[in-house]
Amino acid sequence: MPGLISDQYDDLTGAVQQIILSSSESDYLDQLIPLLKNAQASTQVTPLIHALNHVSADREAEIERICNTNHQEFISSVQHLQTVREGTVKLTSEIMELSRSIEASTEKLAEQKKALVDSRGVRQNIDDATQALKDCLEVLRLANQVHDLLGKKNHYAALRALDELQNVHLREVTRYKIAEMIERSVPATQRLIAEAVMTDLNTWLYRIRETSQFLGEVAFYHTELRRIRQKERAEHDEYLGSFQLNSAVELVADEGEEFDVLNNDEVQVDFSPLFECMHIHDALGQTDKFRADYAATRRRQKDLLIPATLNLLDEEANGLSSLLEGIAGFAIVEKATMAKTTNLRAQSDVDELWESMCQSAIALISAALHTVENDEKLLKIKGVIALFIQTMDSWSYSVQSLDGLLLTLFDKYSSLLKKRFSDDFTEIVNTDDYMPMPIANSDEYSKVISVSWYTPPADHADPETIEYPCILPFSQMYPLVCIDIRNLINQIYLFSDDHFRHTTVIDRTLKENLDDLLVEKVCKALIERLKSQYPGQVVQILTNLEHFEQACSDLEGLLVEARSSSSAAGPITLQATKAFKDAKEHAERRIFELVESKINDLIETAEYDWTSTYVPEEVSPYMTELTRYLSNIMSSVLLGLPEGIKDTLYFAALGFISEALLNLPLDENVQHITHQAAAAYIMDVGHLVEFVESLPEEHSPTRLIDSLDELRQTSDLMHLAVEGKGDVFFDSSTSGARFGKVDKLKGAELLEKVETRGAEQQGAPRSPLTGSGGFAQQEDQLARKAGMQATLGDFRGRFGGFARRDRT
Structure with missing residues (x-):
């Protein structure tokens, strides 16, 4: 156990030595930390303390040794230290005093620092408030700027400023109440x-x-x-x-x-x-x-x-x-x-x-x-509407309904034109003098020719070679109507000059209006005037109708050339052409009626005494008057007629005269005709034939004389009957050539009525059944009479079923 402690102690002593030799606290700690980490509770700390004490004791011993070695120096050092200490104490007192002074100053400084800190807080608050105020003022400035821009009519700039205010600046001041207020006002500002x-x-x-x-x-x-x-x-x-x-x-x-x-x-x-x-x-x-x-x-x-x-x-x-x-x-x-x-x-x-x-x-x-x-006025209205249509058509607008309006306007326009020209035509027809139109000079002649559909004769082709005044065959109504027709055509087509797509309607309407005006206002008016009893006026109407018929024919060609529809083809036929042709025939019949009426009146004055016993020395008064009338109408009344109509009229008039004269001896009331009366009748017929033969060549007397063939042959037959040679009529070998125009029944009837000249010379009574001789002569006459009656009966049986021939 002591050995273990000793080993630990030696280890710690080394560590303590290293700690003491450390140059800094960090090194000291670096050496101490491992020891403390490895320490095992107090068992490790105590040896450490002992090691430290041991080191301390070693150091004190070393110091003591050093001090014992240098004692005097130590004493002086101690004294010196003492002095130093006294100075140190004094300095310490001073330092303490200074410390107290510093402490007092520090407290004051602390108070001042506190005040400074407090002031800095207030200043910060002020700065924060100032910044907040600046931010709010900027927001308010932008808000006011929005309204200023609105006042200046800069609406888009105002909207952009409002958008910037809402999405940028308001976000910076969201913590302030003003941001909420302005935020709520943004929709209202947007509405503004x-x-x-x-x-x-x-x-x-x-x-x-x-x-x-x-x-x-x-x-x-x-x-x-x-x-x-x-x-x-x-x-x-x-x-x-x-x-x-x-x-x-x-x-x-x-x-x-x-x-x-x-x-x-x-x-x-x-x-x-x-x-x-x-x-x-x-x-x-x-x-x-x-x-x-x-x-x-x-x-x-x-x-x-x-x-x-x-x-x-x-x-x-x-x-x-x-x-x-x-x-x-x-x-x-x-x-x-x-x-x-x-x-x-x-x-x-x-x-x-x-x-x-x-x-x-x-x-x-x-x-x-x-x-x-x-x-x-309506044409002006149409012009304005057409200009409007053309303008809007260039902007690709549909103008179909407006085209329909133009069609309505055209209907109105055409009806107004028709009414105006209808009044003009009526006035022209009613105020016309129905006399051939006189022309005073070449200018007037040229104007009339230029407006009329009239081709002058070859000798009148050059206006400068004509002797003035001259006479044109038509009356003044004809060129006036022609002028109106041309004006109507021009004014109708004026409607399509600017813009009118219904061109076929114009062509159709023009044709219908021309037909209606010419037929109703001209042709029918002229037909109505044919009731006149004046042949001269009727002749002039007939002449006008002749020219109107030709004008309508030329007008049909003009309408083909002038029609506005390029898709239309084929000829144009005016109903007025046929109407004028029919009216012309009516006028011809009316002239025939007037001439025949006058002729009939004259022939009715013929007072033949068919039982007359004397031969007149001169032609009957009615025949003289009749030939004078024929001469007058040929030279004056009918002079203006076209040659074809004139010849036809002459031929028909003579045919009517022939038929009327033939009816005189064949009248059922005439039972007997003396040769004296027959001679008077033959004289009158001869006078009529001579008159026709004496007509100028321009009247074609050779052709006109043909209309009197039956009358001439009948007169010849009467002459033979007077001569007692009437039997020749029944001789088929000669009768066909000499009496081919004489009706067989009428010829036989006439022979029955005419008395021979020999009967009168023998003193026979006027009765054809008695004679002046004896009984034998009476028997002979009775036999002849019986034979003639037998022959007449035979002819009646053969020709009785035939109708009366057409004399014309």
């Missing part, structure tokens, strides 16, 4: 911005609405310039003239004349307020609401464009122009808005507004259309 920008947009929309009419006026003016340029191109190039306005070729040809309707010297439309409003509402997440509000506003503005009524009677159609210009400007802005924005205006919404405005305008125009009673 939205309302402010909508107010500006409404102001812009109001200005746009006020500018719409002027914008439409500028667009109309630009379209009119395009029309002029297209007409100029058409004058220089016929191919370009075949293309309408807004066609692809016209648009390409007009590319060099680009014009921005929305931005020019006259008008500028700035869409910035709309873009700003869209952007702000998009930033606010209110795009759908803004789109709906904008659409509702435009619908209300559309309604404000349409007036309650429309006056179409102002001189320049200003009311209609203002309405259509406003609609055009409104629609142009809608198209531009749709092109410049995305998803703001749907195509269906724009088309709906356009169609609504068109229907409203159509309703207003249709309601006021009945007040327009002037075709020129």
